[in-house]
Amino acid sequence: MKNKVGIPRGMFYYDYYLLWKEFFNNLDVEVVPSPKTNKDILNKGVHTCVDEACLPVKVFHGHVDYLKDKVNYIFIPKFISIYPKEYCCPKHLGLPDMVRHSIEGLPEIIDPEINLRKSDKTLKKAVLNTGKYFTKSSKKIYRAFNEAYNQFFKDVDLMSRGVVPINAVGLYDDLSFNIKEGNETFKRKILFLGHSYNIYDDYINMNIVSKLKKRKTKVITAEMVDEESIRYYASKLPKRMFWTHGQRIVGAAYALIEGRAVDGIIYISAFGCGLDSVLMDLVERTAKGNKIPFTLLTIDEQTGEAGINTRIEAFLDMLEWRDNNEDNFSTYG
Ligand code: SF4
Incomplete structure (x- = not known):
């Protein structure tokens, strides 16, 4: 046996x-x-x-x-x-x-x-x-x-180059639509950011990806950004980031923000995560400087799905309102 x-x-x-x-x-x-x-x-x-x-x-x-x-x-x-x-x-x-x-x-x-x-x-x-x-x-x-x-x-x-859908190798089956857009039309692109185990575990993140998909939103994750770009953009930090996951999160976010490749960022963080408190702040400041809307969702075992739904709906409504009424108006005032 x-x-x-x-x-x-x-x-x-x-x-x-x-x-x-x-x-x-x-x-x-x-x-x-x-x-x-x-x-x-x-x-x-x-x-x-x-x-x-x-x-x-x-x-x-x-x-x-x-x-x-x-x-x-x-x-x-x-x-x-x-x-x-x-x-x-x-x-x-x-x-x-x-x-x-x-x-x-x-x-x-x-x-x-x-x-x-x-x-x-x-x-x-x-x-x-x-x-x-x-x-x-x-x-x-x-x-x-x-x-x-x-x-x-x-x-x-x-x-990461989008040559194969992510589910082709058996891991991220729920995210395959990201790479192959097919005939679907997306209203906007959102960077869904955080540690891989928060992003890809759809039970603990309460299926955020499918909620976004229902609102015709294309989801981009850090794993879809190539390593070279991640390293290059993370190297722009004044002090070297010595957490590898941090390099990926910050480098991917900076690359997509500077390339204006996303319309908004949803950062998902586990309650009490020391690394996230630093990473989230770095990403939020850069997003703010580039007028890219940013929202933070914190999860723990008590988090209720209704609260997450409300936050996502409000974020997407705000983006929609911004598109329709105030072209590129800063959401930060
Ligand atoms: S503290 Fe943060 S970085 Fe460390 S394992 Fe938990 S979620 Fe991951």
């Missing part, structure tokens, strides 16, 4: 699932992702995780709890750094330990340390340590990873 590795659908799942899935499959290991977030998963996460954690971390705990009886291993890398001289949020770093101490009856957790801050040597070590659970052959492990790595970057490049 094949070994089964569970990958919880939360946190860096939305960035790297395809890479790890391909890697494990190349080693003849079955990958079991948890399903999309639902009420049970959220409730389990809230009950098992410490109160002080942000919503995405709680949701992640719920996904681990779902998987724990269904697999031989659960894969939770310890992400310290994914880019030279940059860091991840400390919550990513502590994730495997938090989970271990919060949830009972877990199978073995595979938690390689990913730390590319100084060099990519630790990535090789992480890959080897992970692969050794399933084979003794280092050669086989590296080959499995290299093949997965090359395929992954081809997919990411194609997605």
Whole structure:
């Protein structure tokens, strides 16, 4: 019988699932992702995780709890750094330990340390340590990873250049309409901004994308902006941004604002997220300076859908009113 590795659908799942899935499959290991977030998963996460954690971390705990009886291993890398001289949020770093101490009856957790801050040597070590659970052959492990790595970057490049719809590689199925406009006519373009696990988890963000779609709004996300532009625009900050997710959020926003490629920005943030309080402010100031309307939606486990609906409706109504009555009139007065 094949070994089964569970990958919880939360946190860096939305960035790297395809890479790890391909890697494990190349080693003849079955990958079991948890399903999309639902009420049970959220409730389990809230009950098992410490109160002080942000919503995405709680949701992640719920996904681990779902998987724990269904697999031989659960894969939770310890992400310290994914880019030279940059860091991840400390919550990513502590994730495997938090989970271990919060949830009972877990199978073995595979938690390689990913730390590319100084060099990519630790990535090789992480890959080897992970692969050794399933084979003794280092050669086989590296080959499995290299093949997965090359395929992954081809997919990411194609997605960000809009050559393939995002759902073609199985991750962002609800957002496929963004790339291929087809015959649909869009009234406006909105940048839906935030951490990938808030943007692509449509349960915790209360299906904002489909709400926007119903109002004939084209949704753009940071992942649709190419890495080179993101890095270039983020480098314009007076001080280097040392969070990699921050580089992506700010760089993509600046690129789209300066290119006047969006009519408005909706930023979604988890309550209590320290990074977002800085990132959101940087984006809001630049949007304001360029007369691009900006709104912030904060989510936690108590957030009600009615409140989110009202805010989105009001934001879109304001944009519509602005288009019809006050050509390019600043919404900031
Ligand atoms: S960046 Fe913010 S939302 Fe993400 S894990 Fe850290 S505190 Fe939570």
